[in-house]
Amino acid sequence: xxxxxxxxxxxxxxxxxxxxxxxxxxxxxxxxxxxxxxxxxxxxxxxxxxxxxxxxxxxxxxxxxxxxxxxx
Amino acid sequence: xxxxxxxxxxxxxxxxxxxxxxxxxxxxxxxxxxxxxxxxxxxxxxxxxxxxxxxxxxxxxxxxxxxxxxxxxxxxxxxxxxxxxxxxxxxxxxxxxxxxxxxxxxxxxxxxxxxxxxxxxxxxxxxxxxxxxxxxxxxxxxxxxxxxxxxxxxxxxxxxxxxxxxxxxxxxxxxxxxxxxxxxxxxxxxxxxxxxxxxxxxxxxxxxxxxxxxxxxxxxxxxxxxxxxxxxxxxxxxxxxxxxxxxxxxxxxxxxxxxxxxxxxxxxxxxxxxxxxxxxxxxxxxxxxxxxxxxxxxxxxxxxxxxxxxxxxxxxxxxxxxxxxxxxxxxxxxxxxxxxxxxxxxxxxxxxxxxxxxxxxxxxxxxxxxxxxxxxxxxxxxxxxxxxxxxxxxxxxxxxxxxxxxxxxxxxxxxxxxxxxxxxxxxxxxxxxxxxxxxxxxxxxxxxxxxxxxxxxxxxxxxxxxxxxxxxxxxxxxxxxxxxxxxxxxxxxxxxxxxxxxxxxxxxxxxxxxxxxxxxxxxxxxxxxxxxxxxxxxxxxxxxxxxxxxxxxxxxxxxxxxxxxxxxxxxxxxxxxxxxxxxxxxxxxxxxxxxxxxxxxxxxxxxxxxxxxxxxxxxxxxxxxxxxxxxxxxxxxxxxxxxxxxxxxxxxxxxx
Numbered sequence: 127x128x129x130x131x132x133x134x135x136x137x138x139x140x141x142x143x144x145x146x147x148x149x150x151x152x153x154x155x156x157x158x159x160x161x162x163x164x165x166x167x168x169x170x171x172x173x174x175x176x177x178x179x180x181x182x183x184x185x186x187x188x189x190x191x192x193x194x195x196x197x198x
Numbered sequence: 199x200x201x202x203x204x205x206x207x208x209x210x211x212x213x214x215x216x217x218x219x220x221x222x223x224x225x226x227x228x229x230x231x232x233x234x235x236x237x238x239x240x241x242x243x244x245x246x247x248x249x250x251x252x253x254x255x256x257x258x259x260x261x262x263x264x265x266x267x268x269x270x271x272x273x274x275x276x277x278x279x280x281x282x283x284x285x286x287x288x289x290x291x292x293x294x295x296x297x298x299x300x301x302x303x304x305x306x307x308x309x310x311x312x313x314x315x316x317x318x319x320x321x322x323x324x325x326x327x328x329x330x331x332x333x334x335x336x337x338x339x340x341x342x343x344x345x346x347x348x349x350x351x352x353x354x355x356x357x358x359x360x361x362x363x364x365x366x367x368x369x370x371x372x373x374x375x376x377x378x379x380x381x382x383x384x385x386x387x388x389x390x391x392x393x394x395x396x397x398x399x400x401x402x403x404x405x406x407x408x409x410x411x412x413x414x415x416x417x418x419x420x421x422x423x424x425x426x427x428x429x430x431x432x433x434x435x436x437x438x439x440x441x442x443x444x445x446x447x448x449x450x451x452x453x454x455x456x457x458x459x460x461x462x463x464x465x466x467x468x469x470x471x472x473x474x475x476x477x478x479x480x481x482x483x484x485x486x487x488x489x490x491x492x493x494x495x496x497x498x499x500x501x502x503x504x505x506x507x508x509x510x511x512x513x514x515x516x517x518x519x520x521x522x523x524x525x526x527x528x529x530x531x532x533x534x535x536x537x538x539x540x541x542x543x544x545x546x547x548x549x550x551x552x553x554x555x556x557x558x559x560x561x562x563x564x565x566x567x568x569x570x571x572x573x574x575x576x577x578x579x580x581x582x583x584x585x586x587x588x589x590x591x592x593x594x595x596x597x598x599x600x601x602x603x604x605x606x607x608x609x610x611x612x613x614x615x616x617x618x619x620x621x622x623x624x625x626x627x628x629x630x631x632x633x634x635x636x637x638x639x640x641x642x643x644x645x646x647x648x649x650x651x652x653x654x655x656x657x658x659x660x661x662x663x664x665x666x667x668x669x670x671x672x673x674x675x676x677x678x679x680x681x682x683x684x685x686x687x688x689x690x691x692x693x694x695x696x697x698x699x700x701x702x703x704x705x706x707x708x709x710x711x712x713x714x715x716x717x718x719x720x721x722x723x724x725x726x727x728x729x730x731x732x733x734x735x736x737x738x739x740x741x742x743x744x745x746x747x748x749x750x751x752x753x754x755x756x757x758x759x760x761x762x763x764x765x766x767x768x769x770x771x772x773x774x775x776x777x778x779x780x781x782x783x784x785x786x787x788x789x790x791x792x793x794x795x796x797x798x799x800x801x802x803x804x805x806x807x808x809x810x811x812x813x814x815x816x817x818x819x820x821x822x823x824x825x826x827x828x829x830x831x832x833x834x835x836x837x838x839x840x841x842x843x844x845x846x847x848x849x850x851x852x853x854x
Contacts, residue, residue, distance in 0.1 A: 161444050162621055163327055169340075172327040176334060179620060179629030182739035183372065184334055 207521070207659035209689055211452040211605025215525040218602055224552050226524045227543060231655035236783070243284035244272075244788030249404040251275040256283055258788060276404055284789035285410035286402040288765070288796075289417035291785065293398040295766025296420045298540055299725050300391045300428025301563075302468055303435075304360055309470050309576045310435045311353030314346050320474060320580040323349055324441040328617070332434050336368050349438070356431050362390035367427045369434075373731075374738045376746040377775065381422065384803060386415060386773065388423035395420050410792050418773045418804070425770030430728035436507070440473055443510035443613040443722065445622075450688035452522060453605035454515035455531045459497035460488045462590045463517050463526055466538035467723065469507035471560055471574045472500070474583035475536065476512050484587050491594045496587070501526065502541050503681055503723035509612050510722050516610075518689075519660070519682035520760075521653040524549045530601040534590030538574070539564045541652070541761065554596040558586055610693035612684070612720035616732040622713060631733075631740040633713070634676075638751060639742055639834050642705030644674040645825030646737075648730045648771070651756025651764045652682050654782045660686040662757035662781050662814040667692060669818035671717040674703035675825065678733065681724040682758070692718045727767050730754075731774060744832060748775025748805025751828040753821035757781035757814045768808065772796075775805035777824040779817045784810040 130146030166172045176184050205213050206228045219226050239245045239255045247253035254274035258264055264272075272280040312318040323329055323345050329352070333340050338351045359367055366387040370378055381387045388394045398420050401407035407416070437443075455461050462479065464472045478484060479496045488496050499517040500508050508514040517526050520541050526532050527546060532555045535546060539561050547557050547568045557569040560582070565571055570589065574582045624630030637643045647670050653659055663686035667677050671692075679687055687693055692701065698710035702717040710717050721729045734747045743750050754771045756764045759780050771778045786792045787810075801807035811817035829835040843851070 162618070162626070163325065163442060163444065165626060166327060169326065169330070172330050173340070175327065175626070175629075176331055178627070179624070180331065180617075182631075182736050184331075 205658070208661045208664060209451070209522075209605075209659065212518075212522055212525055212659055214604040215452065215528045215602075219525070219528045219549075222528065222552060222600075224524075224528060224549055225545070226528075226549070227521060227545065227655045230545075236656065239788070241783055241785065242788035243287040243786045243792070244280060246274050246278060246283040246286065248286065248402060249276065254278075254283070256280045256788070278404075278408060279410075281410040281789045281791045282408050282413070284786045284792040285413040285417075288786050288792065289398050289413055289420070290402055291762040291765040292417040292421050292424075292769050293395045294762035295764065296391070296424035296428065297395050298763050299424050299432065299766065300360065300395070302539070302725055303391075303428035303430075303432035304357070305468060305470065306432045306435045306439075307353055307356040307360075310349065310439060311357065312576060313439060314349035314353050316346065318576050318579065320477075321439060323438055325438050328434070328437045328442050332438065335372065352435075352438075356435060359427065359431065360391045361393070363393065364389055367391070367423065369430045370422075370426050372430070372735060373426060373774070374735055374746050377748075380746075380804070381773075384415075384418075386419040386422060388419050388427055391423045391427045394423045410789070411795060414792070414795060417769055421766050421769035422773050424766045425728055425731055425774070429725040430731070432725040433722070433728045436469060437615070440469060440511050442617050443615045444618050445611055446510065446513040446613040448509045448513045448610050448612055448688075449515040449607035450610050450685060450693075451516075451605045451608050452518055452526060452529065453603060453607045454497075454499045454517055455526070455529055455603045456494075456497045457531055457601055457603055458494040460491070460493045460495070460591050460594045461497050461499070461532045461534075462587065463499055463501050463532055463535045464504045464508065465501035465523060465535055466542055467503045467507075467540040467725075468538050468561075469504065469511075470576065471536075471538060471579065471583065472504050472508050473511075474579040475586060476508055476514060478580065478583040478587050484584070484591065487588065488591045488594065491591055493591070493594050496591070501535070502685075503725075504538065506612070506681065506684060506720070506723040506726070509610075510615075510720070511613075515607065516685055516688060519653055519685035521655060521659045527553055527555045529603050530554070530598060531603055533593045533597070534558055534586070536560060536586055536590075537564070537566075537569075540763070542566075554593060554598055556589060556593050558589060560586070608689055608691050610688035610720065611695070611716055612688075612693065612722075614678075614715075614719040614721050616729050616736060619719070619733060620736065622715065631736045633709075635737060635740050635742050637705075637709050638737075641834070641837060642674065642709050643676050644703075644705070644822070645751035645753065645829070646676045646678060646734075647752065647821055647825075648678045648680075648727070648754040648776070649683050649757070650680045650724070650727055650730075650754070650767065651759040652761050653686075654758045654760040656760075657758055657782055657812075660689065660758075663687065664690040664692070666755060666757045666814035666818045667718055668701055669815050670821065671698075671702040671706060673818075673822050674706040675822065676706060676709075677718040678721050678730050679718055680721050680726050680730070683756075684720045684722075687718050688720070692716065693720050724763055724767065727771075731770075734774070734776075746775055746805065749828065749832065750775075751825040751832070751834075752776055753824050754778040755780070755817060755821060757817060772800055772806040772808055773804050777806055777809065777821070779809040779811055779820055781810075781812050781814060781817060783812070
């Protein structure tokens with residue numbers, strides 16, 4: 127995400143740069159509403175997500191309840 | 199005092215429009231259902247019309263038990279027994295349903311391949327991640343290849359699965375390992391999707407397979423080819439092309455129609471054209487054209503499963519489900535109803551002729567006499583979509599008086615694909631079903647039910663759907679829904695997170711509130727029942743609830759079913775190990791042996807079985823009893839004290 131830098135008055139100084147909000151809006155609007163898959167940018171990110179998030183099918187060393195079973 | 203007239207629907211807007219139809223002199227499905235009772239012999243599967251020596255009727259004797267002599271006489275002219283006839287009829291229903299879903303899947307695969315080859319302008323691959331997922335599933339090389347190169351391989355492989363002559367479908371690999379092995383042992387792993395359907399038609403031809411168990415076995419094989427094959431291919435490729443659904447806010451009910459706008463209803467099942475209509479309806483030129491005709495804009499809404507498809511991905515409002523298609527036209531506000539395939543009543547054209555609505559058929563597979571036909575050309579989809587939207591706009595000035603749009607739109611949240619449920623429960627860095635499994639194990643969630651299926655004019659519209667789902671969530675059963683059940687639930691206000699507080703049991707409500715989800719999760723259209731299979735498999739694979747779907751505390755139901763597709767869906771759920779209850783009527787009761795096989799013996803073979811209960815509350819209780827049986831078998835039927843181990847206790851463990 128992009129960091130927001132805000133300028134704020136400070137005691138004894140003119141203005142200082144302060145790091146702004148670093149969270150995503152809780153109520154996104156328009157096209158972004160409810161979407162999450164675009165958070166993964168590159169193909170590498172997507173493949174890595176599949177190995178962890180969809181590990182039930184794609185992880186090489188972890189098979190959930192089937193890990194102790196001989197593959198069919 | 200005058201007796202209160204029984205209403206035909208639990209939905210107030212529908213009741214008002216049924217009354218308006220009567221005043222307008224319009225004949226609807228509700229009138230026809232009153233005027234024509236179902237054939238008592240055909241409805242129990244005791245009529246065979248598979249050759250011209252018949253039709254042969256082999257009904258059970260009335261008002262008494264069947265004697266061995268009666269049974270001996272219950273044969274068709276060719277000698278086929280009541281069992282053979284009932285089984286033939288049943289698996290022909292499976293074939294019809296599997297064909298419908300799978301031909302939908304084939305259509306998607308054909309378009310997918312055209313898109314991959316750059317021959318379908320207007321479409322693109324929207325979900326690269328799902329493309330990668332399917333490529334991994336199907337063993338297609340990813341490397342540094344472009345999305346289109348990968349997609350060409352996926353499209354070709356998908357199409358080849360329909361005509362595969364040997365081996366087993368590649369999509370079966372998604373199932374739990376134990377289930378795959380069981381299918382192999384039973385000899386029901388499907389080869390090609392088409393092959394299994396064709397084999398049903400062959401084996402039910404006169405003088406071929408005359409062993410009811412052997413016939414029913416082929417029904418299982420074809421149904422698996424539907425749920426784990428044709429339907430799954432449709433869902434996966436649609437996700438790649440149009441995006442994997444994520445939670446989206448939408449509206450439901452006939453009240454979504456707007457008096458001052460051009461109303462276009464997209465009705466049917468396939469999202470291929472409707473995706474383009476959604477895009478075209480937002481084009482400034484089209485909106486300007488609508489304004490030039492006196493309208494304030496264009497209002498798009500959906501009907502039946504097309505509605506679910508465009509809701510899941512775009513939040514387009516749903517006007518109604520199967521039994522509301524004629525009623526939408528009765529409002530007098532629908533300028534065009536665009537239809538493709540499946541669950542489209544021929545009578546909509548007759549109803550439309552009483553108003554100004556144009557019925558626009560778009561598929562070469564599904565035409566209606568009197569309707570306007572604008573054929574959908576996937577190679578120039580935008581052109582087809584623009585012609586359709588223009589036809590609707592130009593029809594706006596032809597509205598007759600008496601526009602009446604009852605009902606207020608109801609909010610709903612849809613878009614719960616397997617991928618999104620996984621993400622919602624675990625987040626981006628550790629997407630997981632663990633919280634669901636943990637809450638099933640600790641008893642907050644008693645179990646999970648898939649409630650799906652159609653409407654049926656033989657029962658009160660939406661009553662079975664809504665009553666069953668309310669009873670399940672009241673008893674802490676999380677409900678996954680698709681199809682017309684999802685629309686009924688939306689109209690009843692069950693698809694919003696607030697419904698958990700109002701309708702769900704304490705345990706389920708706690709979980710829903712924590713995660714921020716409704717107690718009833720909308721997973722999409724009827725081909726998207728494959729998403730329920732994948733979600734059930736993810737629960738198995740996450741662990742702690744057995745090694746197979748048949749061990750899970752889950753159940754399925756279609757309380758208002760009517761189509762052959764519903765029978766195919768039920769059969770593949772049973773074949774996947776799920777106890778499945780249907781309402782309204784049961785099509786094999788003409789044969790006790792066939793019915794017993796489906797209701798009892800299938801459990802020994804597949805771990806799941808059919809059941810029939812027309813009362814939706816009693817049916818929900820049967821499902822809950824089955825869920826409790828599975829909880830007991832897993833040893834999670836009693837609350838257990840959780841012990842937090844301190845270091846000393848841990849050392850004692852290590853010493854053992």
